[in-house]
Amino acid sequence: MGPLNIEPFQLFEEARKFQKKMTAGMQVLGTLDEVEFGCTEKEEVYREDKLVVYRYKGENTPVSKTPTLIVYALVNRPYMVDLQEDKSLVRNLLAQGEDVYLIDWGYPDLADRWLTLDDYINGYIRRSVDAVAKNAGVKKINVLGICQGGAFSLCFSAIYPHKVKNLITMVTPVDFHTPDNMLSNWTRKMDADLFVDTIGNVPADLMNWCYLMLKPMRLLQQKYVGMVEILDNKAELENFLRMEKWIFDSPDQAGEAFRQFMRDFYQGNKLIKGGLILGKHEVDLKNITMPVLNIFAEQDHLVPPDASRAMQGVIGSKDYTQIAFKGGHIGIYVSGRAQREVPPAIHDWLHARA
Amino acid sequence: MSEALDIAQWAKHWETMARQAQSSLGSNAGQFSWPGSQPPSNPWAEAMNKAKPFVGGSQQSQAVEHMMAGAQGYLGMLQSLAGVASGQGMGGMQNPFASGFFPGMASPSTMNNPFASAMRDFGGQGARGFEQWMEQFTAAAGPMLDQAQQSLHAPAFGHMREKQENLQKTAQVFIDYQKQSARYDRLMLKVGEQSFARFQLKLAEREEPGRQINSARGLYDLWIDAAEEAYAEIALSEEFREIYAAVVDAQMRVRQQVQAEIERTCNQLGMPTRSEVNSIGERLQALRREFREERSQSDDQEELRAEVAELKRELAALKTTPKKVSKPAKTKPAAKSEKKAAAEEAAPKKVSTKKAVKAAKATNSVSKVDPANKPVADKSSKKSAREATSGHRGKRRKASASKASVTKQTGAASSGDFASKMARFARKSKSSANRGSTRAPSKTAKRGGSK
Numbered sequence A: 001m002g003p004l005n006i007e008p009f010q011l012f013e014e015a016r017k018f019q020k021k022m023t024a025g026m027q028v029l030g031t032l033d034e035v036e037f038g039c040t041e042k043e044e045v046y047r048e049d050k051l052v053v054y055r056y057k058g059e060n061t062p063v064s065k066t067p068t069l070i071v072y073a074l075v076n077r078p079y080m081v082d083l084q085e086d087k088s089l090v091r092n093l094l095a096q097g098e099d100v101y102l103i104d105w106g107y108p109d110l111a112d113r114w115l116t117l118d119d120y121i122n123g124y125i126r127r128s129v130d131a132v133a134k135n136a137g138v139k140k141i142n143v144l145g146i147c148q149g150g151a152f153s154l155c156f157s158a159i160y161p162h163k164v165k166n167l168i169t170m171v172t173p174v175d176f177h178t179p180d181n182m183l184s185n186w187t188r189k190m191d192a193d194l195f196v197d198t199i200g201n202v203p204a205d206l207m208n209w210c211y212l213m214l215k216p217m218r219l220l221q222q223k224y225v226g227m228v229e230i231l232d233n234k235a236e237l238e239n240f241l242r243m244e245k246w247i248f249d250s251p252d253q254a255g256e257a258f259r260q261f262m263r264d265f266y267q268g269n270k271l272i273k274g275g276l277i278l279g280k281h282e283v284d285l286k287n288i289t290m291p292v293l294n295i296f297a298e299q300d301h302l303v304p305p306d307a308s309r310a311m312q313g314v315i316g317s318k319d320y321t322q323i324a325f326k327g328g329h330i331g332i333y334v335s336g337r338a339q340r341e342v343p344p345a346i347h348d349w350l351h352a353r354a
Numbered sequence B: 001m002s003e004a005l006d007i008a009q010w011a012k013h014w015e016t017m018a019r020q021a022q023s024s025l026g027s028n029a030g031q032f033s034w035p036g037s038q039p040p041s042n043p044w045a046e047a048m049n050k051a052k053p054f055v056g057g058s059q060q061s062q063a064v065e066h067m068m069a070g071a072q073g074y075l076g077m078l079q080s081l082a083g084v085a086s087g088q089g090m091g092g093m094q095n096p097f098a099s100g101f102f103p104g105m106a107s108p109s110t111m112n113n114p115f116a117s118a119m120r121d122f123g124g125q126g127a128r129g130f131e132q133w134m135e136q137f138t139a140a141a142g143p144m145l146d147q148a149q150q151s152l153h154a155p156a157f158g159h160m161r162e163k164q165e166n167l168q169k170t171a172q173v174f175i176d177y178q179k180q181s182a183r184y185d186r187l188m189l190k191v192g193e194q195s196f197a198r199f200q201l202k203l204a205e206r207e208e209p210g211r212q213i214n215s216a217r218g219l220y221d222l223w224i225d226a227a228e229e230a231y232a233e234i235a236l237s238e239e240f241r242e243i244y245a246a247v248v249d250a251q252m253r254v255r256q257q258v259q260a261e262i263e264r265t266c267n268q269l270g271m272p273t274r275s276e277v278n279s280i281g282e283r284l285q286a287l288r289r290e291f292r293e294e295r296s297q298s299d300d301q302e303e304l305r306a307e308v309a310e311l312k313r314e315l316a317a318l319k320t321t322p323k324k325v326s327k328p329a330k331t332k333p334a335a336k337s338e339k340k341a342a343a344e345e346a347a348p349k350k351v352s353t354k355k356a357v358k359a360a361k362a363t364n365s366v367s368k369v370d371p372a373n374k375p376v377a378d379k380s381s382k383k384s385a386r387e388a389t390s391g392h393r394g395k396r397r398k399a400s401a402s403k404a405s406v407t408k409q410t411g412a413a414s415s416g417d418f419a420s421k422m423a424r425f426a427r428k429s430k431s432s433a434n435r436g437s438t439r440a441p442s443k444t445a446k447r448g449g450s451k
Helices: A008-031 A089-095 A117-136 A148-159 A182-187 A192-199 A204-212 A216-229 A234-248 A255-267 A305-309 A336-351 B003-025 B043-050 B058-093 B114-126 B130-152 B161-205 B216-235 B238-269 B274-320 B328-346 B353-362 B379-402 B404-437 B441-450
Strands: A042-048 A051-056 A068-071 A082-084 A100-104 A141-146 A164-170 A276-278 A281-283 A292-297 A320-325
Touching (some): A042 A117, A068 A148, A082 A234, A117 A148, A117 A255, A141 A148, A148 A164, A182 B216, A216 B216, B161 B216, B216 B238
Parallel strands (some): A068 A100, A068 A141, A141 A164
Antiparallel strands (some): A276 A281
């Protein structure tokens, strides 16, 4: 007996259904408007260059006295944390009583070509943290770093431990040299200086293409064959397109910051090995003595779980908690499971350390 | 009804349906640029291609383009399967991979390998136009590449020496890039081969009854799994790391060389160049950084001033608090101290930490806060002031009623709290002074000494 058990009729029926779905779907697609994102009301509390810090407004007054500042990655837009009503980390945290702020980095352009990691971490993040603390009338705040923003938050907390009450990291790489880290493998021998000196700011399209090439068959082909299945469902289709928008709505990367991130993090692995210098400060993870919650995704193809797990033992905190989420790098924000599990876990952990 | 007849009927229905779709949705036969796959040479996929309508916003259009491209590959596979089924019956379907209906699977070559051409698009995606350069270069230099390579090492001389050297260098980086690209393509061919081998293994695992694949979609998904696994294995290898870096670096050298040529031309024409813009940008960023640093220091000083004022008030309050609470005269020094604090606010650098700590140690009594002396700082400072005063005062009153020793303990706790504040202040002053020292070393050294 062979591996296939497909009757010819069945095959044509499958093809017919596929064709029918596409025909119907095209008509639905024609009726859709541009998708919108971001569902939670917010107010601006701080602005500097292209950066804006927002405070989100929940339906109720926050119960938590310590505000939480979300530090998102530079490589994508931060509205992923507040994508739509039923897929919003922010909304769920607010519902739990947290007071949530977020840094929106904006879209760097040529004027930002020379921004360094020192500018980002000792400059933008520090001033954002100060602004949030001032706005809330507290001395210390909670910092929630996501992905690359998590790595930045670790650096910040190591340099300014007196400003951070609790640190939460989500899908954050700490060890950049785990054997399953594809991005790291690709960049390890590249000439970072030649790369940045040549192209300056790293174009968003190039970044997107690299991410797609991590799983080319799945992300460039299979996903869209799967899209046909939902073509006749307007709501599902809108969700799909919203995700598509987020995936490809990427900012360019400031050249100097990219150079240093590639050289010191991906190539030198200095965050964990030591020797990472940001301006006048050397980053020593042992200085991170505040409570730390580390959440990573078990099926993360961008930041392998081991890259995050490595945090345990290298930071100075004695109060370290880690949560392994069953899902991927994006699913940790937008999946149904994430909505049920992640915000309550963060809130409970913070509440115990309020 | 025979099987062949049924299939023919289904096929007829299919074609009718495809025509209907085409006519109802318009005949906008847009061409796709699907990385790695050749335009399908089967009517099913082509019909779908022609059926692509013009849809709303840009997201939809992009998504539709991707979807159509994915669907083409999928429909191509379906049609191949159908061909096998109608021509050879189920016997032919037992071994479908032998016919090769997956993109990048059969007759792998650098021209139809999806992984290889994806890498070629890497340049095109990041900075458009790169592929056109390469095409132009290949068209111009390709036929006489060997001859060109020999001449690249010939010494340049005469008044065109510089120009000739630049041209030689440009040609060399193009050739290097082609070589590295070819290495990358060969590696990606390996992915194609290994995908195929892995797919065979996966199919073999499905021969057991109950595990057979019973849909075209199931077969397609299995192929994708096999291809991804094979790709991941190679993409995580040392070999990939080396070749990937080589091809990217080579591409950057080409870009850099072309940029340099353009700059030279622009210079001759008196036009601004990328280097000049970069130079201005770098200086501007340095100024922005310096400005922010200055402002940040000024903010720190403000903060420091506020803290000094708060400490002074507390100190004054501690001093004025009568050991016997009823003495009103004690409030006078507080006012004096307040004036002094205000004076020192204007010159916070002169505050002697040692003195302050000494004062803190010396002060062992519990304070009574004058409402007028309440700091105008933020909520937290008000709160901390309350905690540092009234709480201890309450405790002290209770304790003093019973045991003197407890009073002493409470007083010690209070002064300890104050001392820790002073120590924090000392650290802050020191760090502020140190920061200042980068700009005015001699003066700040003095200041540090005074501490």
